[in-house]
Amino acid sequence: MGKVLKPGVTIKGTKEGLLFFLDDSRPFTAIMNELKYKLEHNNAAHIWDGPEMKVQIKLGKRQITKQEELELRNLFAIRKNLQIQGFESEAGSYLLEPEHGIQMLVGTVRSGQVLQHVGDLLFAGDVNPGGIIQSTGSIFVLGALRGLAHAGVKGDHTAIIAASILRPTQLRIAEIISRPPDHWEEKEVEMQFAYVHGEQISVEKMHLLSQIRPEKEWKEPYHRGI
Amino acid sequence: MITSGKGGVGKSTTSVNIGTALSLSNKKVCLIDTDIGLRNLDVLLGLENRIIYDIIDVVEKKCRIRQALIKDKRCEELYLLPAAQIKDKTALNANQLRWLVAELKEEFDFVIIDCPAGIETGFQHAIAGADRAIIVTTPECTAVRDADRVIGLLEKESIAQPKLVVNRLRTQMVRDGGMMDIDEVVAMLAIDLLGVVPDDEQVIRGGNLGEPVAHSNSLAGKAYRNIAKRIQGEMVPLMILQKKSNMFFRMKKWLGFA
Numbered sequence: 001m002g003k004v005l006k007p008g009v010t011i012k013g014t015k016e017g018l019l020f021f022l023d024d025s026r027p028f029t030a031i032m033n034e035l036k037y038k039l040e041h042n043n044a045a046h047i048w049d050g051p052e053m054k055v056q057i058k059l060g061k062r063q064i065t066k067q068e069e070l071e072l073r074n075l076f077a078i079r080k081n082l083q084i085q086g087f088e089s090e091a092g093s094y095l096l097e098p099e100h101g102i103q104m105l106v107g108t109v110r111s112g113q114v115l116q117h118v119g120d121l122l123f124a125g126d127v128n129p130g131g132i133i134q135s136t137g138s139i140f141v142l143g144a145l146r147g148l149a150h151a152g153v154k155g156d157h158t159a160i161i162a163a164s165i166l167r168p169t170q171l172r173i174a175e176i177i178s179r180p181p182d183h184w185e186e187k188e189v190e191m192q193f194a195y196v197h198g199e200q201i202s203v204e205k206m207h208l209l210s211q212i213r214p215e216k217e218w219k220e221p222y223h224r225g226i
Numbered sequence: 227m228i229t230s231g232k233g234g235v236g237k238s239t240t241s242v243n244i245g246t247a248l249s250l251s252n253k254k255v256c257l258i259d260t261d262i263g264l265r266n267l268d269v270l271l272g273l274e275n276r277i278i279y280d281i282i283d284v285v286e287k288k289c290r291i292r293q294a295l296i297k298d299k300r301c302e303e304l305y306l307l308p309a310a311q312i313k314d315k316t317a318l319n320a321n322q323l324r325w326l327v328a329e330l331k332e333e334f335d336f337v338i339i340d341c342p343a344g345i346e347t348g349f350q351h352a353i354a355g356a357d358r359a360i361i362v363t364t365p366e367c368t369a370v371r372d373a374d375r376v377i378g379l380l381e382k383e384s385i386a387q388p389k390l391v392v393n394r395l396r397t398q399m400v401r402d403g404g405m406m407d408i409d410e411v412v413a414m415l416a417i418d419l420l421g422v423v424p425d426d427e428q429v430i431r432g433g434n435l436g437e438p439v440a441h442s443n444s445l446a447g448k449a450y451r452n453i454a455k456r457i458q459g460e461m462v463p464l465m466i467l468q469k470k471s472n473m474f475f476r477m478k479k480w481l482g483f484a
């Protein structure tokens with residue numbers, strides 16, 4: 001009895017953005033419900049609808065699954081100005097089953113064939129017209145993508161599709177479908193990637209990926225001059 | 227087996243000419259026409275009027291294999307086992323074809339199966355009998371797409387590394403961008419190129435006269451003879467009609483890929 005229930009979700013503002021502390025002693029579903037309530041609740045609308053704000057999520061000792069991360073990201077998506085910067089767990093990796101990195105497969109996906117994969121996939125070879133490559137994660141084709149690619153098949157909007165030669169008949173990320181222009185600009189020889197931008201799929205040159213996925217950006221360790 | 231996916235790209239023409247060219251280099255060759263109901267090879271060889279028994283008679287044991295084989299007019303060691311014209315496709319099954327090919331292999335250096343178009347039963351049965359495959363395509367998107375599908379199916383059936391013949395190439399059209407070039411086709415299908423046959427009216431004339439172009443001095447005839455040499459393991463460079471391809475392959479060698 002007597003014990004006062006402290007909130008499951010605590011929010012702190014810093015000069016970098018917002019810190020969300022998710023209490024690790026409560027079930028994840030309870031946290032999600034509270035978070036949902038807080039994000040939807042109008043009292044706090046002045047924070048939520050303000051300028052763009054970076055969000056860091058502190059999980060305490062909790063680690064989460066990729067699926068739970070996805071749910072969290074989807075929840076935050078209702079507040080367009082809140083940008084999730086990253087997750088932190090005192091237990092080390094914030095993911096419960098750290099992904100086994102990217103997996104590589106080689107070969108050719110021919111007309112009428114379907115390559116299905118779980119996780120991020122590096123495919124060294126071509127995907128020919130009429131062939132399909134799908135994965136729950138991102139898809140990187142080291143070769144020509146001329147068929148259909150579907151990344152994030154289980155609903156991961158953060159998945160991307162990249163290819164040395166990006167000439168697909170169709171691209172899908174999560175449930176979003178896009179058909180490329182009927183005529184590609186022949187000059188486009190640079191490596192490109194596709195990602196979900198708002199409600200649709202956009203295609204950009206590879207070097208712009210660091211702007212879209214800053215959390216993945218590689219940086220040279222910073223040394224102070226002696 | 228000679229197959230393509232798409233119809234009319236030149237499977238039968240290729241079968242007859244490769245068979246002829248192989249036998250011209252002193253190999254014993256047997257051609258099997260499995261296009262039941264749409265018999266063709268006999269016409270291309272000018273042997274139509276000699277047919278007494280056909281492949282269905284053989285598998286139904288109405289005659290011995292030997293009785294149904296027809297010897298070519300020109301080549302000493304070229305034989306044809308004709309398709310049946312009046313029966314339907316269901317008359318031949320995979321086991322029968324497997325048995326037939328095994329028997330013929332005892333006696334011949336090469337047994338060439340000309341497949342019907344498509345990827346249905348006729349194609350499936352031919353797979354049962356074959357241990358190597360040649361894919362014929364023309365440099366057109368639809369034909370290449372179908373060839374790609376067939377290669378995928380063959381890989382699943384463990385017919386290792388099919389080889390490619392690109393038929394009816396028109397250099398003029400490639401130059402003005404109206405036709406895929408060889409590099410594009412080979413890059414897309416990602417299998418070894420066995421040869422390129424130009425689009426040549428001699429092929430049509432030869433077919434109508436029942437005299438395979440492989441006997442002639444035309445460009446197409448030479449192309450088929452080169453293919454036969456490559457089948458026997460000889461290294462023969464591609465003819466000048468695809469100057470660019472030569473460059474491409476040589477470059478690959480330099481880079482250490484080939």
Ligand SMILES: Nc1ncnc2c1ncn2[C@@H]1O[C@H](COP(=O)(O)OP(=O)(O)OP(=O)(O)O)[C@@H](O)[C@H]1O
Nearest residue numbers: 233234235236237238239343394424425426429430
């Ligand atoms: N290299 C060539 N140059 C010109 N004409 C050709 C060439 N190759 C084939 N042809 C012509 O194309 C037509 C179709 O050839 P063919 O019958 O060999 O095709 P196929 O693939 O066996 O057809 P099907 O799928 O009906 O069995 C014929 O009229 C033939 O003469």
Ligand SMILES: [Mg+2]
Nearest residue numbers: 237238261266
């Ligand atoms: Mg035919």
